Amino acid sequence: MSHQELKPVDTKQIQGMLSRKKGKMKRFLSYCAHCSLCAESCFLYMEHHKDPQYMPSYKAINSLGKLYRKNGKVDRKLLTEMKGIVWRNCVLCGRCYCPIGIHIPSMIAFARSILRSQDVYPQLDEVSSESWL
Ligand code: SF4
Ligand code: SF4
Numbered sequence: 001m002s003h004q005e006l007k008p009v010d011t012k013q014i015q016g017m018l019s020r021k022k023g024k025m026k027r028f029l030s031y032c033a034h035c036s037l038c039a040e041s042c043f044l045y046m047e048h049h050k051d052p053q054y055m056p057s058y059k060a061i062n063s064l065g066k067l068y069r070k071n072g073k074v075d076r077k078l079l080t081e082m083k084g085i086v087w088r089n090c091v092l093c094g095r096c097y098c099p100i101g102i103h104i105p106s107m108i109a110f111a112r113s114i115l116r117s118q119d120v121y122p123q124l125d126e127v128s129s130e131s132w133l
Helices: 011-020 022-031 042-047 054-071 076-086 103-119 124-129
Strands: none
Touching: 011 022, 011 054, 011 103, 011 124, 022 054, 022 103, 054 076, 076 103
């Protein structure tokens, strides 16, 4: 097991980070009407034959949304699952369009920074052995 996989999750640190951006991020999460209008503006969604896992809203809800729902009480397994969502499934290109102004890339970028704070991020060998695009 790598050092990255053994390190305990610092729940307090995650909660502190979540709390700092709570107003804006929780607003984004609660305003989402799950209408899927953002989906086709994401080239990764289109490239992956409209696989729902690549929908911008799916990615935000299943990363940052989960972190808020669980109030930061997450284990390393869940953080590792989120790693694929926020790095492999999104490149932060900013092309997704939401008619009510929800800014998905900033939510995913924030989820990345929380994961990074727990030493969860793609390793070089993962990036070269999997399709991250
Ligand atoms: S982010 Fe916007 S466009 Fe996408 S599902 Fe939510 S409300 Fe609809
Ligand atoms: S920022 Fe992410 S979700 Fe938005 S269009 Fe780019 S790859 Fe898709």
